[in-house]
Amino acid sequence: MYEFKAEDDKVYGPVDEATILAWAKSGRIDGNSLLSKTPGGEWTPLNRIVELSHICRQAAESPVPTTPPAIPAAPAPVPAGQPVKPGKLQAISIMTLVGGIIGVLVGLTYGCYFGMLTLATLGIGVFLMILPVYALIFGIMAIIRGSQMLGANPMPAFKSAKGIAIMQIVNIICCDLINMVLGIIxxxxxxDPEVKDYLHSQGVEI
Structure with missing residues (x-):
């Protein structure tokens, strides 16, 4: 029986010749590895121990095949995700809703003013009532569309987003500067190409 001293001075064994041969074939020990015959033997390189000299020769002739390292499988391709919703769509939704509220307020204000003007002129100013009526119609439509754009299924509402924006600009006939600016924006x-590409990917053409 023999003991084996590793490079870190740890001692393993006692083991028999068969184990030493297996270690040599696996590369755990070689001809320069220190072994000691038990009990009380001196530490001697394996290739200098006469009774074990055949082990180095046999290990060289028939090494234990080592298992090649496993090649990690290629990662599965990541499916393309849905396009990211541009933040400008959220801004359009909010500006449409806010513009609608302002349009209704402008329509009510001008409606009261032109209503009193019509009474004061005995009906002559009635033709001016078309202005607040337009503002009210636009305002109600914008509120509805803006609310839908901010809802759970916003894409259908964006089909009319450009038309609502044009109506915002036209509301300048009621001196509505805010809606004119919001409509232009x-x-x-x-x-914007990013917005158009996203809407197109969702089946919306504007």
């Missing part, structure tokens, strides 16, 4: 955002 909405048109710019709607013509």
């Amino acid at each position: 909405n048109l710019v955002f709607l013509n």
Whole structure:
């Protein structure tokens, strides 16, 4: 029986010749590895121990095949995700809703003013009532569309987003500067390539 001293000075064994041969074939020990015959033997390189000299020769002739390292499988391709919704769509939705609220307020204000003007002129100013009526119609439509754009299924509402934006600009006939600015910004955002590509991917053509 023999003991084996590793490079870190740890001693393993006692083991028999068969185990030493297996270690040599696996590469755990070689001819320079220190072994000691038990009990009380001196530490001697394996290739200098006469009775074990055949082990180095046999290990060289028939090494234990080592298992090649497993090649990791290629990662599965990541499916293309849905396109990211541009933040400008959220801005369009909010500006449409806010513009609608302002349009209704402008329509009510001008409606009261032109209503009193019509009474004061005995009906002559009635033709001016078309202005607040337009503002009210636009405002109600914008509120509905803006709410839908902010809802759970916003894509159908975006089909009319450009038309609503144009109506916002036209509401300048009621001196509605805010909606004119919001409408221009909405048109710019709607013509942004990122926004158009996203809407197109969702089946919306504007």
